[in-house]
Amino acid sequence: MSTAHNEAKNGEIAKCVLMPGDPLRAKFIAETFLEDAKLVNQVRNMLAFTGTYKGKEVTVMASGMGMPSIGIYSYELFSQYGVEQIIRIGSAGAYTTDLKLRDVVLADSVWSESNYAKRQNGCEDDVMYPSKELNEKIQKVAEELGKKVILDRVHSSDVFYTEDNVDTYADIYRKHGCTCVDMESFALFHNANVLGKKAACLLTISDSLATGEEASTMERQTSFTDMMEIALNASI
Numbered sequence: 708m709s710t711a712h713n714e715a716k717n718g719e720i721a722k723c724v725l726m727p728g729d730p731l732r733a734k735f736i737a738e739t740f741l742e743d744a745k746l747v748n749q750v751r752n753m754l755a756f757t758g759t760y761k762g763k764e765v766t767v768m769a770s771g772m773g774m775p776s777i778g779i780y781s782y783e784l785f786s787q788y789g790v791e792q793i794i795r796i797g798s799a800g801a802y803t804t805d806l807k808l809r810d811v812v813l814a815d816s817v818w819s820e821s822n823y824a825k826r827q828n829g830c831e832d833d834v835m836y837p838s839k840e841l842n843e844k845i846q847k848v849a850e851e852l853g854k855k856v857i858l859d860r861v862h863s864s865d866v867f868y869t870e871d872n873v874d875t876y877a878d879i880y881r882k883h884g885c886t887c888v889d890m891e892s893f894a895l896f897h898n899a900n901v902l903g904k905k906a907a908c909l910l911t912i913s914d915s916l917a918t919g920e921e922a923s924t925m926e927r928q929t930s931f932t933d934m935m936e937i938a939l940n941a942s943i
């Protein structure tokens with residue numbers, strides 16, 4: 708078994724997958740937290756590692772950036788590799804001063820202007836939801852670990868750089884109630900819903916559109932350990 712985008716063989720991907728956007732974040736997680744981690748995909752450098760965490764098999768695979776990219780990888784994981792649950796672990800830009808750098812947000816819903824769902828199966832919804840069961844597990848695990856997660860609506864955007872003639876982050880906060888932005892969760896939740904699987908999205912605030920603060924590239928790769936530990940413990 709392999710696809711045009713994933714060379715992992717049958718049985719090399721665990722039922723539970725953690726999915727950061729950045730391949731180097733996937734490598735960091737494998738090297739820092741997993742035992743006996745094996746590199747199972749490097750097609751297009753979209754690194755995937757399977758190992759064990761506290762004795763349970765887990766895969767960490769990068770999604771790349773944006774809906775088309777996570778759309779391909781998550782669809783293949785769910786439909787061809789028998790994956791049952793994916794927790795996205797990403798970075799996000801804050802839309803309000805209430806969210807500080809390094810805060811961890813758990814998406815309770817995501818709003819998007821994306822055409823992903825419409826093109827994928829004709830779905831016209833602009834709000835997608837994670838698995839309720841998985842979100843409850845993540846919240847319980849975070850509480851047990853003594854780590855704070857903030858439940859909020861996320862803007863899942865197709866565009867990182869916008870011009871001045873479209874809605875600003877403040878407009879999107881006001882109109883749609885989104886407190887931060889990522890670029891993948893809408894497509895991930897849609898794929899999970901269509902295929903009868905579970906998905907959730909944890910995000911660490913790496914930038915603030917409200918204050919202009921931003922984390923360094925190195926911090927984005929390595930310092931989001933609270934989110935990583937919550938997701939790992941929710942996967943076992």
Ligand SMILES: O=P(O)(O)O[C@H]1O[C@H](CO)[C@@H](O)[C@H]1O
Binds near residue numbers: 728772797799
């Ligand atoms: O840090 P990741 O998981 O890549 O997530 C965020 O970072 C990228 C933009 O810098 C987009 O992929 C966005 O969703």
Ligand SMILES: O=c1cc[nH]c(=O)[nH]1
Binds near residue numbers: 799
């Ligand atoms: O500003 C940001 C930061 C992270 N991810 C985004 O999509 N936007």
